[in-house]
Amino acid sequence: MTLLSVAQMNSQNEIDDNFRMIESLIQQSKAQHAELIVFPENFVCFAAGKQHETAAQFEHIQQRLEQLAHQYHIWIIAGTLPCPFRPDGSIIQDGRVRTVSLCISPEGTQARYDKIHLFDVQVGDAVGGYQESKFFEPGDQPVVAKTPFGNIGMMVCYDLRFPELALTLRAQGARILTAPAAFTYTTGQMHWQLLLQARAMDTQCDVLGAAQQGWHGEKRQTWGHTGATNSRGQLLQMIQDEGAGLITIEFDAKEQDQIRASMPLMQHRRLISF
Numbered sequence: 103m104t105l106l107s108v109a110q111m112n113s114q115n116e117i118d119d120n121f122r123m124i125e126s127l128i129q130q131s132k133a134q135h136a137e138l139i140v141f142p143e144n145f146v147c148f149a150a151g152k153q154h155e156t157a158a159q160f161e162h163i164q165q166r167l168e169q170l171a172h173q174y175h176i177w178i179i180a181g182t183l184p185c186p187f188r189p190d191g192s193i194i195q196d197g198r199v200r201t202v203s204l205c206i207s208p209e210g211t212q213a214r215y216d217k218i219h220l221f222d223v224q225v226g227d228a229v230g231g232y233q234e235s236k237f238f239e240p241g242d243q244p245v246v247a248k249t250p251f252g253n254i255g256m257m258v259c260y261d262l263r264f265p266e267l268a269l270t271l272r273a274q275g276a277r278i279l280t281a282p283a284a285f286t287y288t289t290g291q292m293h294w295q296l297l298l299q300a301r302a303m304d305t306q307c308d309v310l311g312a313a314q315q316g317w318h319g320e321k322r323q324t325w326g327h328t329g330a331t332n333s334r335g336q337l338l339q340m341i342q343d344e345g346a347g348l349i350t351i352e353f354d355a356k357e358q359d360q361i362r363a364s365m366p367l368m369q370h371r372r373l374i375s376f
Contacts, residue, residue, distance in 0.1 A: 103354045104251040106278070106308075107131035107139040110328035110347040112316040115149030117156070121166065127348055128174050134350040137251055138177040140312040142328075143201075143259050143284040145181035148318045153237060157184035157199040164204065164211060171206045177249060180204040181282040181312065182217065182258055189214055189243075198239045203256050203282055205247035212248070215256035216241025219264055232286075234260075244270050252277035252355055255307065259283040262297040262311075265304050272305040272368065277358060279307045284314040290325020295337065303335030306362050308353055316344055333358045 109127045113120045124141065131139040146163055147156045156163075160183055171178045185202040187193050194200065201217035218241050220234040244267060247254045255271025255278070262268075262281050271279060279301060285294050294311070302309040308331065315326025329340035330351045339349040362368075 103352050104138075105134060105136040105350050106251075106310060106330075106353050107134065107136040107348055107350045108310045108312045108328050108330050109139060109141050109145075110313050110315050110326055110341050110345075111142050111145055112318070112345050113142070113145050113148035113314060114318060115147055115152060117147050117159070117163070120146050120148075123346055125170060127346065128170055128176060128178075130348050131350065132174050132176060134348075136176065136350050138179065138249070140179040140280050140310045141181035141282060142312040142314045143182045143282045144314060145282070146183060148284070148314065148322075150319060150322065153184040153199055154186075157186045160185045160202075167204070167206055168210050171210075172208050175208045177208070178204075178206040179254070179256070179280045179282065179310075179312070180206055184238075185216075189216065194239050196239070198237055200239050200241060201234075201258060203258055203280070205249070205254060205256065207249070213245055213254075213256065215245035215258070216243070217258040217261065218242060218244075218267065219260045221260045244274065246271055246274045246276050251353065255279045255305075257281045259285065262301055263293075265301065268301045268305045268307070272307055276305070276307055277355065278353065279305065279309045281309060281311045283311060285325045287323040287325045290327065294325055294327055295329060295340065298329050298331050299335045299337060302331040302333060306333045306358070306365075306367060308332055308351075308358070310351075313341075315341075333361045
């Protein structure tokens with residue numbers, strides 16, 4: 103049995119201030135004997151219009167996170183970071199960047215996932231509309247990171263609305279799905295918990311949803327409610343408080359095997375075309 107932590111943050115635009123909170127949450131996680139901590143989307147810097155400035159520091163930020171993983175001997179799902187280059191090293195030429203989630207072990211970075219689904223929607227909050235594709239280039243490859251305690255299918259925020267991605271990750275061997283997020287207050291209130299449970303139910307994976315919570319500047323408000331579900335789709339824990347926080351859950355691979363064996367969804371699945 104393995105203990106896994108999921109963080110909630112209220113990240114702002116000062117990277118060093120956010121790093122102090124990141125280290126504090128890691129310390130809390132280690133005090134609870136967790137082997138992994140998942141951070142939210144935009145956890146190192148949450149500031150409109152600063153993605154290029156932050157992306158220019160991608161490798162330096164990555165090194166700082168690797169040092170923390172090594173120092174505290176913990177695996178980190180590094181929420182998301184803006185990155186100016188693709189996985190093959192090629193620079194994005196049209197002025198956009200990519201939203202990247204890293205899986206970092208105590209020995210260094212083990213996997214990189216580039217967010218596939220971009221949030222181009224009208225919400226009706228103080229911001230009104232979001233057009234991530236204007237500033238971000240989408241990724242195109244699902245990623246499963248191998249860890250000693252189970253394969254991790256890496257997702258980000260809006261990806262949760264697309265069950266076919268989660269099912270692909272399960273088919274590629276995922277036991278745990280990570281979902282760093284910064285859901286708007288409006289959409290989070292309606293759908294956040296439902297989506298965590300639905301993707302767990304679809305895939306029979308544990309789902310770890312790390313959320314931003316509160317105000318970021320004058321207009322952007324995120325829902326929070328960092329949560330975790332088991333492989334049956336049952337909600338295990340959810341943060342109801344404002345601001346930074348942490349939950350830690352037990353992941354039991356043997357129990358998951360029993361759940362999957364008793365209801366073998368992947369073997370029963372039929373692809374139907376109309």
